[in-house]
Amino acid sequence: MLKDKTVVIGVSGGIAVYKVLDVISRLRKLGVNVYVIMTKSATEFVTPLSFQSLSQNYVVCDMFEDPKTWDVEHISLAKRADVFLVAPATANVIGKMANGIADDMLTTTVMATKGKVLIAPAMNTNMYENPIVQRNIDILKELGYDFVEPESGRLACGDTGKGKLASPEVIVDEIVKLLSKEQDLKGKSIIVTAGPTVESIDPMRFISNRSSGKMGYSIAKEAIERGANVTLISGPTNLTPPQNLKKLIRIESAEDMYNAVVENLEENQVVIKSAAVADYKPKNYSNKKIKKSDEDLVISLDRNKDIAYEIGKIKKDKILVGFAAETNDLLENAKGKVKKKNLDFIVANDLTMEGAGFGVDTNIVKIIDKDGNITEYPKMKKEEVANVILDKVKSLL
Numbered sequence: 001m002l003k004d005k006t007v008v009i010g011v012s013g014g015i016a017v018y019k020v021l022d023v024i025s026r027l028r029k030l031g032v033n034v035y036v037i038m039t040k041s042a043t044e045f046v047t048p049l050s051f052q053s054l055s056q057n058y059v060v061c062d063m064f065e066d067p068k069t070w071d072v073e074h075i076s077l078a079k080r081a082d083v084f085l086v087a088p089a090t091a092n093v094i095g096k097m098a099n100g101i102a103d104d105m106l107t108t109t110v111m112a113t114k115g116k117v118l119i120a121p122a123m124n125t126n127m128y129e130n131p132i133v134q135r136n137i138d139i140l141k142e143l144g145y146d147f148v149e150p151e152s153g154r155l156a157c158g159d160t161g162k163g164k165l166a167s168p169e170v171i172v173d174e175i176v177k178l179l180s181k182e183q184d185l186k187g188k189s190i191i192v193t194a195g196p197t198v199e200s201i202d203p204m205r206f207i208s209n210r211s212s213g214k215m216g217y218s219i220a221k222e223a224i225e226r227g228a229n230v231t232l233i234s235g236p237t238n239l240t241p242p243q244n245l246k247k248l249i250r251i252e253s254a255e256d257m258y259n260a261v262v263e264n265l266e267e268n269q270v271v272i273k274s275a276a277v278a279d280y281k282p283k284n285y286s287n288k289k290i291k292k293s294d295e296d297l298v299i300s301l302d303r304n305k306d307i308a309y310e311i312g313k314i315k316k317d318k319i320l321v322g323f324a325a326e327t328n329d330l331l332e333n334a335k336g337k338v339k340k341k342n343l344d345f346i347v348a349n350d351l352t353m354e355g356a357g358f359g360v361d362t363n364i365v366k367i368i369d370k371d372g373n374i375t376e377y378p379k380m381k382k383e384e385v386a387n388v389i390l391d392k393v394k395s396l397l
Contacts, residue, residue, distance in 0.1 A: 009084075098136035122164065185223060187227070194219075196276050207282065215274050224243070234251070281302055325349055330348050356379070
């Protein structure tokens with residue numbers, strides 16, 4: 001299964017460079033083709049010949065050295081990569097990647113790749129915990145790059161803490177997972193709604209909610225990686241959309257979102273309604289800022305269309321997935337929504353539970369189908385929850 005797969009490894013400078021030799025050895029034993037790019041500083045720790053001997057391919061170190069093939073080398077390697085591993089990833093190379101700097105063969109090639117990118121940081125604990133480094137890591141995660149977390153222990157500098165390069169076994173396991181991810185949704189077309197909606201009161205003020213969009217964006221990303229054609233309809237968020245979307249439609253109000261879903265419904269087989277849509281909107285919009293006065297301000301509200309309910313009436317054989325974020329009576333409320341909105345299943349979570357709900361990277365969900373069957377899941381990363389949802393969708397397609 002892995003014999004036709006290719007991993008390109010970008011090696012940057014750090015004492016942990018020697019561990020990457022073991023990564024290459026393990027990959028080659030699995031039949032994976034391996035190509036190596038080294039930064040100049042990496043060659044100060046381990047010679048290119050060592051990597052060349054294990055990978056059985058020429059090691060690239062310098063953008064301006066004489067090419068060994070007729071093609072443009074960094075583009076050629078970028079196209080070959082099913083997975084691009086950066087290990088060890090120093091604070092320097094992470095910063096370059098996060099900010100679009102391509103000034104050597106490693107950063108130039110990783111920027112040109114369409115393959116999955118896996119980053120394995122290794123550095124001093126204080127550097128790893130530096131807010132600038134953490135910001136850069138967050139940027140890359142939002143862009144869809146995967147990470148292998150560093151381990152804790154005694155570091156080469158004598159300090160103790162988090163920053164050791166993950167073990168070769170762990171890194172190879174992560175690579176194999178990425179290489180083995182099935183394209184089981186290939187050719188399927190899916191709408192994912194994400195984020196909050198915004199209902200304007202006047203040019204300065206609006207009604208919204210605390211949704212970050214992380215759950216919906218995770219579903220969109222994982223669906224793309226599984227081969228689906230994804231249309232992401234997103235309210236205002238601070239997230240970077242996943243790469244390779246079929247369509248990205250940015251909306252503000254619940255009415256905008258309703259119109260976008262209806263307009264794209266025919267060409268899609270699945271609708272996953274993970275957005276947190278405002279139930280109400282101001283009855284009257286003021287095109288001028290409402291001035292403060294000595295009187296209380298009363299804003300009359302009208303109901304917005306219930307998008308899932310409206311789609312449920314016209315969905316025919318399409319799969320419709322709803323979400324229920326509740327603070328009380330979770331199962332009772334969720335079951336009622338499945339029936340009322342003609343959902344195929346609903347993903348329910350209790351906002352009062354730590355690690356569930358808005359703004360965090362994890363979720364704790366229960367899935368309830370139209371027959372009333374309930375499946376409970378432990379706290380998981382939102383990417384893992386996304387795949388649970390997509391597995392359920394796949395079983396219904």
